[in-house]
Amino acid sequence: MARTLTRWLPAAAVPLVIVGSVALASAAGADDLPERTPEDILTLLADRDHQPYSGEFEQTSDLGLPSLPGGVDLPAGAGDAAAVTAALEALTSDHNGRVFVGEEDQARLQVFDSFGERDLIVNGPEVWAYDSGENAATHVTLPDEATSRTAPDQQLTPDAVADRIVEAAGPTTELSVREDVEVAGRAAYDLVLTPRTDATLVGEVAIAVDGETGQPLQVTVTAQGESTPAFQIGYTSLDLSAPDADLFAFTPPAGAEVEEVAPPTAPQGVDTADHPKPTVLGTGWESVAVIDASATDLTSQPLLAQLTTAVDGGRLLGTELVNVLITDDGRVLVGAVPLERLQAAAAE
Amino acid sequence: MPADTRTHGGALLGSEVRVLFRRWRTWAMLAALATIPILMAVVVRLSSEPPGPGEGPPFLDQVTNNGMFVAVTALVVTTPLFLPLTIAVVSGDTIAGEAGLGTLRYLLVAPAGRLRLLVVKYVSACVFCVAASGTVLLVGWGIGSALFGTGEATLLSGDTIGVGDAVVRSLLVGAHVTICMLGLAAVGLFISTLTDAGVGAMAAVAVLTIVAQVLGQLEQLAWLHPWLFTHHWLSFADLLRAPIVWTSFTENVLLQAAYVAFFGALAYGRFSTKDVLS
Structure with a gap:
């Protein structure tokens, strides 16, 4: 009998080892960062220098909406209706992808689909967008003066989302700092923005700010009265070395449909003629x-x-x-x- | 381990693999797998207009540029069902088949030891995994480059790669699929120790692969998904991005290693305590 039991020992030990190593890997605590006030962290966030990096990010939404079947052709129609559908899809479904940032005017954003990818490549005045599902590319050459702050800022990356929230949050927001967190293997301050009003659905916004570089690593939005986040975007891995420069030199593949788009004349790129301004x-x-x-x-x-x-x-x-x-x-x-x-x- | 038992183990493995590849069933399954890339390539070749982007299985529109992508498309098509079915047949048959034929006790009469027999059976199932995905890959390369030639190929990120890079990428895809099948083979080995009916074990393994993939589709079970052995089966798309995303590949290696360790240990527990009567 005892012999029979020892033969089953490995089968009992293996799950323990697996659970143990998974627990160990996730329990690695954040390094101690020097104490900072919320205002200090805001300054750290605002004064961060340009830093080349590459990182993988993940976005999850739990907005209480039925998630739309990804990749399925919805009866979207054309024009505005298609834009509404695309916006809904971006909000309700989960995404992951990668960001590469090189020199100050070089960036590449990749959003992964299961067997596809959407790319946005900015290299100085050259801006390319590529969709592998359609095998279609869009090319814009920006006029010189517009190159400083361009498209990637309007995209969904943890950096861009955090910057926009901090910009929007004014005196109506209470700032606090929670215990340090670890995001993408880096120790970060957990800056919490709580609206000072009850007349909003937002309960709190937490921004994980890299303790060393001041880069926002993760943004978590929790609705009022909820315990699980309604929206979260954050890096899952981050590499602070400069990515390969070849990544930013995009040549559309042979056979791709290439559309040349005239550079926007208005500085913000909003076509005011067709779309009513809110x-x-x-x-x-x-x-x-x-x-x-x-x-x-x-x-x-x-x-x-x-x-x-x-x-x-x-x-x-x-x-x-x-x-x-x-x-x-x-x-x-x-x-x-x-x-x-x-x-x-x-x-x- | 003394030298003579080691050579004994080697000889046992050699004879196991020889028996495996002497069976008509094995060759029939490999031939069935080989027809899939051939069928796909011939249909695309004969159709009047090449498939457009986003039409048909992933990467099919790439095939006309670089025939080697037939191999990748064939792997996309075979991974969810055809390939695991053949693995289910081979791995489900490992122990149960011998028991059913009444040959198991003769194998154990030889001073082989049950653990060694189990290891040899698993390794020969792994050899079949390599042969199965290798067949799809090689036949895909062959028929693709014969019908369409080789040339530049487009990655998902829109970057263009040459022939050499395409070989490396499709080899990686083949390696990923093979690794996925190793975990399934371990599950099959365990189920095979539970019964004396080979067909029952094969069917159970085949059903498990379907069940696991159905569970993987249910949003409500999102917490379970990273633990399903089918979770990364189709994530080899990440190997076709520029630069390669290694996350899912390495995660899959760890996941399959965990499955091999756990179900290998379960199979050992069951097989070493089992009364072998047939």
Whole structure:
């Protein structure tokens, strides 16, 4: 009998070893960083020098929306409706990818799909976008003066998201620092931004700031009254050496459909003629953006009709973090605020 | 370990592999695997217009530029079902087949030891894993370069690679798929020690691969996904990016090693305590 038991010992030992090593790997604590006040960390974040790096990142969303089937052709239609669908897809589904940053005007963003990839490559004035699913490339040559701050800033990377949130958070935000965290193998300060108002859906935003370089490594947004994050984007690995310069020299593959796009004339690249500019009501966390979309009949889109529910004065696309109200007269109100605030803003 | 037992183990493995490749069943399965790249290449060749981007299985539109991508496309198509089916047949048969034929006790009469027999059986199943994915890869290369020639190929990132790089990349994809099958073979070895009915063990392994892949599709079980042996089966797309993303490859190696260790230990526990009556 004892002999029988010893023969089963390896089968019992192996899971213990596996669980043990997994636990050890994840329990590696953060190094001690010198104490800093929240203001110091904001300064560290704002004053960071340009640092070449390459990193893998991961974005997860749990907004309480049904996630859209990725890769499936949705009855999106063309133009604005397609843009709405694309934005919904970006919000509701999880993504991972890589970022490479070389010289100050060199960057490459890769967003991975299961058997595809979308790339954005900025090399000085040359900007390329490539989609392997379509085998299509878009090329823009920027005029000289516009090259300093370009496209990658408008993309979803942990850096860009953190910078935008800090920019938007003003005096209506309370700053605090939690215990140090470890992100992508680097010790980081955990800067917490808590809205000073109850009139927003955002409970708190936590930004992990690299203790050494001041680079934002992870952004976590938690909705009010929730314990699990509604949205998180962060690096899973980070390498602070300069990436291979060849990565930024993009030549579209043979057979790819290449579209040359004229550089945007407006400095921000927003085509004001076609897209109505949103008006913003309120400030800080309570602000509501109003877009006049009466030109396109949004509610007739089957996808939107499915995702929205009828409420007083229109249809609501409700998530844990953001509410979108499409009024009967065709205005779209967006804000990280409760529905009542949107309805009040619509009545104004 | 004394020299004579080591040579004995080697001789046992040699005879095992010879028996494996003397069976018609083995060759029939390899031939069935080989038809998939051939079929794909011939159909694309005969069709009047080449497949556009995003049409058909992944990388099919690459085939006309560089025939070697037939091998990669064939691996994408065979990995979820055909390839694991053949592995299920071979690994499910390892112990149960001998027991069913009544030859197991003769194997154990020789001073081989049960552990050594188990190891030899597993290694010969691994040899078949290499042969199976190698067949798809080599036949794919052969038929692809014969029908379409070799040339530049486009990676998922939009970068263009030459022929030499394409060989390396498709070899890596083949290695990844083979490693994925090693974990499955260990599961099959364990199931094979549970029964004397070879067919039952094969069916159980085949069903497990399907169940694992179905579980992998369910969002509600996201916490379980990294632990499924099928989790990284199709993540070899990461080997076709520029530069290569090694994360999923190394994660898969660790995952499959864990499966081999755990199910190998379970198989040892079961086989060494089992009453061999047939």
